[in-house]
Amino acid sequence: MKDIIQNIIEKTLKGLHLPVPGFSVDYPKNQKFGDFSSNVSLLLSKELKRNPREIAEELLPKLSGEKCFSKVEIAGAGFLNFFVADSFYREILKDILNKKESYGRLDINKGKTADLEWVSANPTGPLHAGHGRQVCLGKAIANLLEWTGYDLTREYYYNDAGNQMNNLAKSVYARYMQKFDPDFPFPDDGYAGDYIKEIAEEIYNEKKNSLKDSEDISYFKKKGEESNFNRIKNTLAKFGIQHNVFFSETALYKNGDIEKLLKLFEDKGASRVEEGATWLIMDKDRFQKDKVIVKATGEPTYRLPDMAYHINKVNREFDLMVDIFGSDHGDTYKEVLYGMELAGYETQNIKVIIHQMVTFKMGEESVKMSKRSDNVYYLDDLIDDVGVDATQLFFVMRSANTHLDFDIELAKDRSDKNPVYYLQYAHARICGIFRNAEENIKDFNEEYLSKEYVISEPEALELIKVLSKFPEEVKSSYEVLEPHKLIYYLNSVAEMFHKFYHNNRIINLEDMDRTYARLQVCESAKKVLKNGFSIIGISAPERM
RNA sequence: GCGCCCGUAGCUCAGUUGGAUAGAGCAACAGCCUUCUAAGCUGUGGGUCGAAUGUUCGAAUCAUUCCGGGCGUACCA
Numbered sequence: 001m002k003d004i005i006q007n008i009i010e011k012t013l014k015g016l017h018l019p020v021p022g023f024s025v026d027y028p029k030n031q032k033f034g035d036f037s038s039n040v041s042l043l044l045s046k047e048l049k050r051n052p053r054e055i056a057e058e059l060l061p062k063l064s065g066e067k068c069f070s071k072v073e074i075a076g077a078g079f080l081n082f083f084v085a086d087s088f089y090r091e092i093l094k095d096i097l098n099k100k101e102s103y104g105r106l107d108i109n110k111g112k113t114a115d116l117e118w119v120s121a122n123p124t125g126p127l128h129a130g131h132g133r134q135v136c137l138g139k140a141i142a143n144l145l146e147w148t149g150y151d152l153t154r155e156y157y158y159n160d161a162g163n164q165m166n167n168l169a170k171s172v173y174a175r176y177m178q179k180f181d182p183d184f185p186f187p188d189d190g191y192a193g194d195y196i197k198e199i200a201e202e203i204y205n206e207k208k209n210s211l212k213d214s215e216d217i218s219y220f221k222k223k224g225e226e227s228n229f230n231r232i233k234n235t236l237a238k239f240g241i242q243h244n245v246f247f248s249e250t251a252l253y254k255n256g257d258i259e260k261l262l263k264l265f266e267d268k269g270a271s272r273v274e275e276g277a278t279w280l281i282m283d284k285d286r287f288q289k290d291k292v293i294v295k296a297t298g299e300p301t302y303r304l305p306d307m308a309y310h311i312n313k314v315n316r317e318f319d320l321m322v323d324i325f326g327s328d329h330g331d332t333y334k335e336v337l338y339g340m341e342l343a344g345y346e347t348q349n350i351k352v353i354i355h356q357m358v359t360f361k362m363g364e365e366s367v368k369m370s371k372r373s374d375n376v377y378y379l380d381d382l383i384d385d386v387g388v389d390a391t392q393l394f395f396v397m398r399s400a401n402t403h404l405d406f407d408i409e410l411a412k413d414r415s416d417k418n419p420v421y422y423l424q425y426a427h428a429r430i431c432g433i434f435r436n437a438e439e440n441i442k443d444f445n446e447e448y449l450s451k452e453y454v455i456s457e458p459e460a461l462e463l464i465k466v467l468s469k470f471p472e473e474v475k476s477s478y479e480v481l482e483p484h485k486l487i488y489y490l491n492s493v494a495e496m497f498h499k500f501y502h503n504n505r506i507i508n509l510e511d512m513d514r515t516y517a518r519l520q521v522c523e524s525a526k527k528v529l530k531n532g533f534s535i536i537g538i539s540a541p542e543r544m
Numbered sequence: 545g546c547g548c549c550c551g552u553a554g555c556u557c558a559g560u561u562g563g564a565u566a567g568a569g570c571a572a573c574a575g576c577c578u579u580c581u582a583a584g585c586u587g588u589g590g591g592u593c594g595a596a597u598g599u600u601c602g603a604a605u606c607a608u609u610c611c612g613g614g615c616g617u618a619c620c621a
Contacts, residue, residue, distance in 0.1 A: 027593045030564075039563065042601080050599085076564050077601070122621070160619060279620050288546065288617070295619040303620045307589065327615050332550050356549065357615070371619060401549055404558060410570080414583080417567060421583045429581060488558060492567075502576095502585045544583065 002472065003446050004068070005036050005082060012062045018044065018055075027469075034073065043079040052078030089461055092453065092468040096524035097449050099164035103524075104470045104531045106478075110149035115313060116142050117155040118324040119236065119243070123228035124168045125193055127235050127379040128333060129367070131328075133358050133404060134294060135379065136395035136537065138324050139241050140483035141353070144536045148478045150320065156243040157309055159302060161250050167191065168228075175200035176220065176238075180212060184392035199227045223225070238388055239537070247312075248379065249305045258300060258307040261343060270342045280339055291335055303332070307339040321350045322481065330354050353481055355400035362408045382533050386411035389538040390420045396483050396536055421544070423487075426494035427533070428544040429527040433506050437519060440507065453517035459500035460521045466496045467528050476533070483536050490532040497525045 013020050023040035040057065045052035056074040063072045063080065069084035096103045113194070118138030132409045146150050151154065152280065159165075171190035178184045190196075203211065203223055211219065220239055236242070252258050262278070265271040271280050276296035280303070288419050293304040313321050325333060333354075337347045360367035360377060367377045383391055390411040398404050408418060438444050473489040506518045530540040 024561090024563095026563085028564075030568085033564070036563090042563080045601085152572095162621065164621065179582080183590060275619085277557070279619095286547095292619045297617085297619075301619065306621090327549065329616090329621085331616055331620085334548090402557080403550065407556075410556085416583045418583080423568085425583050429584080433580050440580085475549080484558080488568080495568095498584055501580085505580070507580055544581075 002036065005038070005533070008063065008066055009038060009040055009080075010058075012059055013040075015062060016058065019048075025467065027242070028081065032039055032070070033079070034076060034115055035084040036082040037075075038080045038082075041074075041080060045078065056080055057444065084465075086461065089464045090455065092464055093455070093520060093524055094452075096467060096527055097520060100527055101531065104147065104535075105185070106297055106475060108148050108475070112319040113153070113317075114145050114148055114150040114320040114450075115153045115318040116145060116322045116324070117313075118156055119232075119241075120157045122159050122162050122164050122231065123232060125191055125228055126195060126231040128189060129360055129379050129382040129406075130358050130378045132379045132382060132391060133355055133395045133400075134324055135236065135239060135241065135353060136392045137353070137400060137483070139239055139537045140396045140535065141322065141324070141481055143537060144478050144481070144483055145320075145322070147474055147535055148481075153245060153318070154241070154243045155245040155313075156248060157249070157457075158249045159249045159305070160505075161305070162299075162302065163251060165225065168196075168224045169217045171196050172199050172203070172218045172220040172224045173211070176211065176380055177213075179204050180209065186190055189210070195228070195231065196224075199224050202227070210453045212324060219371060229237055235383075238380075238383055239392065247309065249309070252305050252308045252312070257312060258305055261304065261308045262300075264343050265339075268342065268344075271411065280335075280342070282335070282338065284323050286338070287335065293339075303335055303339065306332075307343070308334045309352065310336060310340055310347075312345065312360070314347075315338070319349060322353065323350065324353045327354055327356045351481065356403045358404045358406055360406045363479065367408070369401045382408070389424070390418065392537045393420045393423075393487070394509055397487050399482055399484050406441070419491075420538070423490055423494050423529070423533070424538070424541050425544055426497050427526060427529045427540045428542060430497070430522050430529075431542040432463065433501075433519075433522055437507055437515075440509065441512075441515070449520060449523060450515040451516065453513055454519065454522065455517050457500070457504050457518070459503050460518065463493075463496040463500050463521060463525060466493055470528050470532070486536055490529065490536070493525060493528055497522075497529075500525075 005025045008018055009023070009025070022037055023043050025036055025038045028034060028037045041052045041056040044050075044055050048055070053074060056078045059080065060072060060074060063069070063082075066072075068085055068088055070085040073081045073083075074080050099105075118141075119127075119131065119135055127135065142152060142154055145266060162202055167187065167189060168191060170187045171192075174184055174186045174190060178186070179200065181188075188478060197514050203220065205305050247260075262271075265278075265280060269281075271278050271293065272290075273279070278294035279290040280293045284292060292301050293299050307489070310321075323333065333352050337350065337352075340347050360382075379391075385408055386394075394406055394411050411420075416422070455464070469489065470493075473486055477483055477485040477489075498523065504518060506515065506522060508515050533540045
């Protein structure tokens, strides 16, 4: 709709031989300023050095002639305010009822491919509650990408070649050995969680004492990785998340990519050797100092495989690649991208989303999440405490780049305090109305959906106006990859529906035309809520 | 020290490609259930948008400086 108005204004400007500035069409905050407003004459006044109201007066007669407006006004310093004709809203309603589950789906990225990499926790243990932010954010962004038409690959990259996995192996081995000798030393930097004991227990049950005092602990690594991955995948499954690709760092060693990249840096003179380590030469304007890519021990640091991994992705020719990282990786991804540029690869199709950390609060108490202690608040614990939907909504509700305070007591609360229920209740309420319709209206069937009725209730028109914004909201949420915007929008849908419901009895057997008209409005609100929920990743309950 | 992010109502946060009277939820207070779910609706109170200066028709939004908080600044990932 905004686009339509934008086009009309452009057409009018050209008709009057005026320049076309980069003006905007917006929804005004205050209703008395109409359904849409534009700052076009203010911008023109700057360019033409003329009074903005004067310019607006000149545009007005042409714009008022357009049939989709009931009224066009000049206000304030020279804003143009547009009032949309009622017939427009009936068209919107028809559109929603036709498109149903696909209302809001866009084709702006049809035929393009995208890759979203997220979670990517190393399989050294179960996901903890802090991972939840990334898990849920990624889930919503994945949906958002698909709703704009992308053919999406969901990807999980894990480092299984470094120290952390050796630590895992040592930790499992120590727990296994403690079955025989309770005093067997546990490594200082080992993983203390109980799940390690469980893995050791499994190995013991399977192998008994046959691995006792073994030199080669690779079996412990393999079992540990397997078991931890199962836990992680199991947790992700609770959110309905299934990655298409699990990409292992080891694969990059096996196929020679890492060696190739190192050679490439050497040939280009982009690296140097000092004190036995290989350093990548960084641009001093952007980075403080050079970075080690191969340690003196001969092992690469995480940077080199990360670069090789992203080059691998670029070579798979996605139109868009999105990575989601926590703020602790805020600087390192820049190094990785810079490294890729040095190697001669384009990075402009890679978008990186950085999210800030999460603090969990249980009432006044804050909950700790240290991996080293065995008193960890796992993501599974959080789901058990507050449920999948509340977890998803709470994590996605805020913009990614601000710190998040997760109030567990509030999320757990099954009352009106909890924002999850406000949204879901609107959907459940509509379902209740349809249950009522099926029971009380003789021969109730869906034929009424294709008929045209008069809609006159002001709340209904307001509601339809809000519903008409849904596709634009999906688009603007997509453009910045910030699904929380959609939640605020859906909140306004729920709010307008509740007002409509409160002031108008939907089903009135005395006046079936009006009943059907209102049911059409309910049906379209239900579709927008359901479609919106499916993007942000929460369920649409039929009853509550 | 340097880099990135943040500072908006008592609390948690929207709003930041410059636009009209700065919003929501919770908390506080006052109303609305013989009618499709009151997990709802209606109303009241609550603000130096961290501070200052600048840019201009106009600044929560942009620039500079300062103050306060988080993360990073590894031959950890």
